[in-house]
Amino acid sequence: MSDKMNPDPFDALKSGQVPPAGDAARRRALAAGMAAFAAEQQKSTAPTKGNGFGARLRSIITSLKGNSIMDLRYPLGTAAVALLLLPLGYQLYSTTALTPGGATPAKTVAATPVVPIPADDAPAITTADLAVAQQDKEEATAEADASEAVVSAEPAPLPLPVAPSPAENIAVSSAAIAPQRMQESMAPAAKMVAGAPSPTTLASPMDALSGDSFASFDEQRLKVVAEEPVSTFSIDVDTASYSYVRRALEDGYMPEADAVRIEEMVNYFPYDYPAATSADAPFKPTMAVFPTPWNPKTELLQIGIKGYVPPADGVHKPSNLVFLIDTSGSMDEADKLPLLKRAFGLLVDQLGDQDTVSIVAYAGSAGVVLEPTKAAQKARILSALDDLAAGGGTAGAEGIELAYRLAEEAKVADGTNRVILATDGDFNVGIDDPERLKAFIAAKRQSGVTLSVLGFGRGNLDDATMQALAQNGNGNASYISSFREAQKVLVEELGGTLDMIAKDVKIQIEFNPAVVSEYRLIGYETRMLNREDFNNDAVDAGDVGAGTTVTALYEITPVSAGGGLVDPLRYGGAESAAQAGDATEIGFLKMRYKLPDSDVSQLIEAPVTPDLVYGDIADVGDDMRFAAAVAAFGQKLKGSVYGGSMDWSDIAALAQSAKGVDEGGYRAEFVGLVKTASLLKPDADDGGAADCSGENCATD
Amino acid sequence: MGLTAAGAEEAGEALTRALVVRAQNGDAEAFGELLADQYDRIYRTAWKWCGNRSDAEDVAQDVCVKLGSVIAQFDGRSAFSSWVFRITLNMVRDMQRAGKRRGRHADAYAELAPDSQRPEQEDGLAHQALWDAVRRLPEQQRDAVLLVYAEDMSHAAAAEIMGIKEATVSFHVHQARKTLRGLL
Structure with missing residues (x-):
């Protein structure tokens, strides 16, 4: 053998240490073996007769022929097991692997029938033999012991006949085997059930089992203006997340949290922001500040931009x-x-x-x-x-x-x-x-x-x-x-x-600590940029196509509202605030972008002034309210720690009130989707998933 | 095997054969002794193939049950130990094939309940990686490598257990080495 010539990596396998088997497992195995052996002996002394209890007719052929090769038990047994396992396996596979999640009941059903298969070898035979044993009373000691075992082990589902000599203790342990084995086989099933979120949830969330993979990310956290006054991110015009979420909900599953990217859900919908007028300044921001529908103490700052739409009659770019x-x-x-x-x-x-x-x-x-x-x-x-x-x-x-x-x-x-x-x-x-x-x-x-x-x-x-x-x-x-x-x-x-009008679009907002105490960007978790990246033209960012709308939402806590989650610093420098600009400004928006064939970025600036503030959410435009509803929906789907408290019915009502013209029917579809979600995961406190409780309905 | 009987191994072999014959004649006591004698070997083999204790114990128990029902059919054409080996490998394969359908689940839950046995039992990560890699080989290559190396058998003995030609065993080992070249 040539492998003796040079050091063989496989030689390392020889030194593998094997941890010893557990004593209990060993005893169990030996007892099970003995039981099977005893059953086999019984069978040969008292050949099985026809039996209506589902026992397989076996062993007659073998005992007549005495030839293991001609033994039909294995092919027949294999065929039977295959017939059982194939549909079960297929069901298991199709309910859990291909389609997301797999409803909990299906898993349990699929897992349970597996139990009789391993248990089949010993106990199934022995019940049949037992009946035989009881009939043939004149047979010697074996039968006597066996019927004793029946009496002693009565509560066990499948009493086992026992061999003559090491009788006593094995009788006990073998009676214990069947349920124990059952339990072990059930364990995976129990685990699967435990994997479901809660008994009250109708639909299981799609988890890793769906086969689709998503980058996981943590939700945007609340930031204190005094510490981090500047927020920078890249815009995102993708919409994949909403389509995926919609499909999951329509199929009756709650989407997995990482599949929900709120900014993509918000940006899925067309909004009617005023468009820019020329290709040179390809978009202009539209802003509004209005009360947060899910938190009375905060306000939402919405920034919307719409890409320039080249005139349709112009020369078609190839x-x-x-x-x-x-x-x-x-x-x-x-x-x-x-x-x-x-x-x-x-x-x-x-x-x-x-x-x-x-x-x-x-x-x-x-x-x-x-x-x-x-x-x-x-x-x-x-x-x-x-x-x-x-x-x-x-x-x-x-x-x-x-x-x-x-x-x-x-x-x-x-x-x-x-x-x-x-x-x-x-x-x-x-x-x-x-x-x-x-x-x-x-x-x-x-x-x-x-x-x-x-x-x-x-x-x-x-x-x-x-x-x-x-x-x-x-x-x-x-x-x-x-x-x-x-x-x-x-x-x-x-x-x-196809038609990109600006690339590497970045947004940076600086909040005024005199007006805003805390802020939180909703979504864009995967798009955050460092503060210094804003002015760095080498840093890649999102691109805007012709006519695309992009919306960003900040939840801000005004200083005066007292709704802050973070306590003010005892030793904070009060003088740091408001040294520049208008003290009443909420913040200052800066956007950088590059024209499609340029490598140098342009800057757009706009202050967020108090005249953008609306006192009541009912006063703001449909687009704003709808975006807020979508954001609330996304947060609730994700189980957000900040905005998850709004009822499904309130979200649906808010979206309903903001449908507007809704040319493509997308907003109506969204309202339907909220209702679907409310059925899949009803609000815990009240049963009113479909109707809205009077007070909240007043918002629309 | 061992016609010129001498030495402890042959004695053990003879004892085993005697027990087998008695068990085949219906002597439960003899069968009990035989099982107790074989259990550790069965379990160790199963562990090497499965790589974790609970699977190995399950396989060992299945093998015991199987032995109980088919001991009468052992015809003495091969050594009893090889026969037991074959049954054990078949059981491992059956279990792993049945498990494959649930494999995605098992993997998903593996993180929740890591097999705490492993790290302390093996010396070093590289060693562990080798075992894992070998266990992931195609069945025939894995069987060949484990029989020859982990069980320290000759190619001929491995061939007998696997029911293939000796040259084929060498081929599988060679293939396995090729498959794992990057890793070793």
Whole structure:
């Protein structure tokens, strides 16, 4: 053996220490073995006769033939077990692995029947044999002992006959085996039940079992203005979180907390902020301060911006799009590849004749599906899309490099060059290391090719990677849960998806400690920037597409309201406040952005003045109230420590009152969603999930 | 095996054979002795394959039950210990295959109830990593490596237990080494 020549790493295995078995386990095993042995002996002395109690007819064949090879018990037993396990296994798999969470009852049902299978070997046989034993009274000692065992072990569900000699103590322990084994097998089931949040909750939250992964983050914490007067963050135009949450709720699950990113939920909805008038100053902020619906002592500062919309009659900027499509086997589901084809079909319909489309598939049927083709040849593009099929191995190596190469080939100088990655979570695009992938995408971004990510399906979704890639690629991440969503993202918001009007947009707010004592940014946890990053043009931030609206909400505690959660410092310097600017100003807003083809950032400044303050939430515009309702909903879904106290019914009423024109029907849908959530996780205190208790209804 | 009977091992082998014959003839006492004699070996093997105590104990118990019901079918064509080995490995495999369907659950809960046995039993993380890596090998490679190294058997003995040719055992070991090259 050649492995003796050089030191063999496997040799280390020889020295492995094995911890000793537990005494109890050992005794149990020996007793179980003895019981099985005794049962076997009984069987051979008193052959089993037909028995109506479900005992399997076995051993006659063996004892006649005396030949273990011809023993039919194993194949039959295996077949029986397979018949049992396959549907159960499938059920377990489909309720817990593919679909999120899996309702608690289903888990319990699936787990329980497993019990008889391991127990089958010993006790099931012995009940049958026992009956036989009782009939054949003239048989010698064995039967006598066995019936004794029956009497003594009566309360046990499955009394066991016992071998003659080491009778006494084994009789006791073997009677104990059955329930004990049951208990052990039940243990996982019990654990699963324990995993559910509380008995009153109707729906289990989607947890790690859903198969989708999300970057986890902590909620924004309250900050004291005296200590940290400046808050800096990057804007976020993604909407994936809301689509995901909606889908989960519609399927009857509470979404997992990390899937709820409040800013993405708020930004999902179109708001009617006044748009900027020229491409040079591509947006202007709209601000309002109004009472917080969930906390009477605080106020909400809302900052809304709407991207400039290029005039429709202007020259259409040519687009060069590369679809990078995941065709792995997992995409072969109705809400993945087929939906993707229709979604891209929609997108192709929107394109002008001089736009270019290429298609690259990865993971599965790899390679270039369609060389850069002018959108004038729609039929060709659509048929190439149609030919995509999911399945096959994962051979797709340099998918992403291929896609970028095609994008470079067909690059348009004065337009959008973008790779659109569509996947259900398989990112084996050719670069395995996520960091290298991000660096690659960021490098390509510098050369003018951007990246958007469309997520499809569920069970495999890698939300964190989606977000990271889209952020590095200056594009947006969207989650396409349905055809309707595809329509929203790829038709109604096509401009925002494709036509970037400003990049690296950062917002910085400085609060006036004389007016505001505490503040808290709602959402944007994953988008926080350091104070010094604001003026650093090298720091990447969010991008705004044409016509996109972005909303940020701060919950602020006015000094005068006395609602502060943090006690003032005993030795705090009172003189530090209000040395500059207007003492009545609430704060000062600064926004930095770069024009699409510039590397130098521009600055927009605006003070938050007292005349922006509304005394009653009913006075502010629909958009403001609706954004507040969405924020409240997000906080409640997340189980926020700050804003989770509002009732579902109040949220629904607030949103209902702020529906406005609601052209796309999105706000009406949101109200429905709040009601769904209220049924899934009713408010603890009262049963009034659907109706609103008079006092709170007065707010609308 | 051991026709020129001499030495403790052969004596033990002979005793085992005698016990087996008595048990096959229905002597429960002999079977009890036999089990008590074999249990530790069964358990140790199971532990090496499973890597944790509770699984190993379950497997060992299943093997005992199995032995109780099939001892009569032992035909003496191979050594009793190899026969027990085969049963043990089959049980391990059955359990792990059944467990695979629940694997996602098991993993999810593993964090809640870490197997506290492991760290103190193994010396060093590298050692632990090696065991884990070996246990994750494809079944045949894992069986071959563990039989040859952890159980310190000859390739021929391993081949007999696995029911394959000796050359195939060597091949599996070779494959395993290749699979784990990055790790070792």
